Amino acid sequence: MTNETFYVTPTGKKYHYRNCRTLTRSKTVIAISKRDALAKGYEPCGVCKPPR
């Protein structure tokens, strides 16, 4: 089982790859493990399409 690091924003409901273009608009980007992102109810971003 992998536990990659993805990125979320304080107000977002999705998790992202670091280079996702939707993250460039946010001043604050928070690193989060995939396990934690899923545990906290984040959904995969539809733009950068990280794995679930």
Ligand SMILES: [Zn+2]
């Ligand atoms: Zn994204």
